[in-house]
Amino acid sequence: MESAAREARTKPIASDVVGRARRLYRYRELLLNLVRREIRGRYRASALGFLWSMLTPILYLVVFYVVFNIFLRGGIPYFPVFLLSGLLPWTLFASALSAGTSSVVGNAPLLKKVFFPREVLPLASIGAALFHFVLQMGVLIGFLLIFRYEFVDRHLLLVPVALFVELLLLAGLTLMLSAITVYLRDVQHFLELALLAWFWLTPIIYPIVLVFEKLSVRGMFGLYLLNPMTPIVLTFQRAFYGRVPPLLDVSFSWYLEKLAYVGLAGIVLVFLGQMVFVRLEGNFAEEI
């Protein structure tokens, strides 16, 4: 037998990030299958399947067009585009985080009976949320193309960066929260409230300019920007909505710089989350 397959089952390989990543790679097929399972399980026995996931942004577009261009004229121009370009990355964040947090607790039967790298579970939740995000972004982009809304400029290059940074944040947070939830079920409920507050603290349905006007006088705008989701949402808005007035008049490198900070925070979170996860995972099977 190859000795590479030898695994010591005793000592948690906590600090061994590379080793764990390599093991995760060996189980990539499981990760994909779990993502698939989550996607199919969600729309099981429904005729439209994951078309449902695309209907949400379409509905948003129609409803907000009616409300803000006919009933409440004079607000932000092209409000549906503004809203969706910020809302979609937020939905990815919120849905991945809440699904990921309960992913370990929700898979108790699997955990108790089979061995596999446990971190696959929260990561699969992120994967499923990412799938829906891609579909919904497809709807938005399709809409923009059909109505010849001009959005193509170099800020689009920031989108993959913002998405990557968001995924880092998600990986760190879901690893940490999913493990803690096993011991403290409150986390799921607390998270619901936290996400609600977080949503309103992120410039998704109101433009960042308003916040800047109010807060920069008191020198507190920097504080507002500490919310790691703000640079991500702003980047998506800049790339797809693209109009400076309701957004900040800042340079390309301003976005890049802010994203770099969030990315750094994301890397720290991944390490922290991994540490917490490895510490706690040994007793998952008995604590659930």
Next chain:
Amino acid sequence: MGTAVELVGVSKRFKLYHERYHTLKERLIFFKRSLSYEEFWALDDVSFDISQGSTFGLIGANGSGKTTLLKIIAGILRPTSGEVGVNGRIAALLELGAGFHPDLTGRENIYLNASVLGLGKKEVDKKLDSIVDFAELGAFIDNPVRNYSSGMYVRLGFAVAVHLDPDILLVDEVLAVGDEAFQEKCLARIREFQREGRTIILVTHAVDQVREMCDHAVFLDHGRMAGEGDPSEVVRGYRNRLSTTPTGEKVSVIGNVDIPAVRLLGPDGAVSETFHPGESMVVEADLDAHERIEDPVFSVNIHDSAGRHVFGTNTHLRHMKSSLDPGPSRLRITFPVLAMKEGRFRLTVGVHSRDGLTIFATTDAAGRFEMRSDSGEPGSLYMPCNFTVEQVAETRRGVVDGG
């Protein structure tokens, strides 16, 4: 040969909380109480090696830590102290079909389950047909698993596990489920694994299986190792520890009589495995006593496939006396009429002392036979029975009727 599994001083402590407070509020309110728990050592300093290619039996009473140990080997639980080394890929049949998702089809679940064991899609593609074949699912393979019967569920689970080329197969009591034909098939497959030189770890209450199949065994008693080595020796130790008379006295098992063979003979005197109700059966057991045994009692017991005790008797209950000289002897038990109608049965023969406290020999699963009935009679027993009708002279019936 190398080691497949290596356990060094493995201990596992469970915390038994008197009450679990899982929420923050309760933790705050009942802060002290939430910490009250008892410790329970499910495993206490267990060490042994399992060499590659061996079939290893793990026996012990309920709650002796067998399943915990298996879960630690499989990597599901982490030991509190001690070290576990595993060489090769493990497939664990702890509870079959554990990784199934009810809304996915059987086929999708095969891929899911395979990837849980770390197997890629291409490898599964190659084996898919034989998995479906083995599980006897036919067209059901494309139905969601939630529509499966429990038997189908179990069959699919076993089929997946044995087809995934594990280096080490952990089997926990699962052979007890499924119908008999499938059990046979599973056992045949496990024997095939043995021939292929894979390592098998078998946890079971059916100690004869351990004696038949394993080349090494460990006996766990309350989390401690109470015996290790040759399966027959270990099983004997287990029996010794376990057996008590109905009044609670301890029974010791001494293997100073061997029963190398038990034959079931039909009415024509030939060895048979199938009998019909009302036929006769002769049980012939070869005995080989190592020493002279004064006043032995010979016993025979019949169990059905559900483990129910259908019949049992011995020479003590039938007021017979005998003796057993050293060397080979032959025990014959004659049943002039078999009363069972249909089903599979297991016949065991034993030799013990008159007080029942010493067992010289038992067979565990030597005599299996099947009863088949060709008649359309209902009921579960065949009983010799005669009908007669005769005319009775008519006597003043009218008087009685008229009151």
